[in-house]
Amino acid sequence: MKKKLSLxxxxxxxxxxxxxPASASINDPDExxxxxxxxxxxxxxxxxxxxxxxxxxxxxxxxxxxxxxSKTGGKIEFIFAPPDKQKYVVLVxxxxxxxxxxxxxxxxxxxxxxxxxxxxxxxxxxxxEYIIQIVGWQGIFNLSSTYxxxxxxxx
Ligand SMILES: [Ca+2]
Numbered sequence: 686m687k688k689k690l691s692l693x694x695x696x697x698x699x700x701x702x703x704x705x706p707a708s709a710s711i712n713d714p715d716e717x718x719x720x721x722x723x724x725x726x727x728x729x730x731x732x733x734x735x736x737x738x739x740x741x742x743x744x745x746x747x748x749x750x751x752x753x754x755s756k757t758g759g760k761i762e763f764i765f766a767p768p769d770k771q772k773y774v775v776l777v778x779x780x781x782x783x784x785x786x787x788x789x790x791x792x793x794x795x796x797x798x799x800x801x802x803x804x805x806x807x808x809x810x811x812x813x814e815y816i817i818q819i820v821g822w823q824g825i826f827n828l829s830s831t832y833x834x835x836x837x838x839x840x
Contacts, residue, residue, distance in 0.1 A: 713742050715749070722780065722816045725750035728836050733762065736837030741819070743773065745826045749819040751834065752780065755809035759839035762806035763793075763817075768830035770800040772822035775834075777807065780814040796822070802833075809838075 718724045719741065728751050729737035741749050755761060767773045776794045792815065793807040809815060819832065 713744075715739065715741055715751075716744075719749045719751065720747070722750040722752075722783075722818070725752040725816060727752045727754075728817070728834070730754060730756055730836075730838055732756075733759075733837040733839045736835050738833060738835040740831040740833055742828060742831055743768070743819065743821045743826050744828060746824070747821070747826060751817045751819075752814060753817060753836050754814045755811055755838060757838070757840055758808060758811045760806050761809050761815075761836065761838045762804065764802060764804045764833070764835040765795065765797055765819075766802035766833040767797045767800060768827045768832045770798070771825040771827065772796060772798040773825075773832065774818075774820050774822055776818045778816050778818070779810075780816050798822075 715726045719726055726739070728739055730753060731737055737753075739751060743749065753761070763775070763777075765773075765775050774794070774796060777792045779792065792809070793805060795803055795805055797803050817834065817836070819834065821827075
């Protein structure tokens, strides 16, 4: 059931992604606020099996931060679908650990490559703000396709 839902969401995201023309890259609605973890746009915390999601571009020299606050200690799950077959990094840290900008403990981190979407998660502290960081590996970028990030929490 969960797998089916994920695939459905993913195919939905892909069709969104394909519908956005290349020129839309200058209209990324979360830029430039998502360049700093202190102004990171909030992804709404909806109870599993609902979830919140964002679509965004990794531009040149870009980093994207999003904020997500746990409501309980229930597992937080992510689905990240990259825009292409290049290598991307997704890191999740507590906001109180400087949003992942220093040498701090990472709650969960993933390399995403070969164009394959990944599902992963971790058990958070209740009522705690986390920062999700997305970067291109070694300076890669894509101005024509968006990544897709979906987040949900089990209550
Ligand atoms: Ca950014």
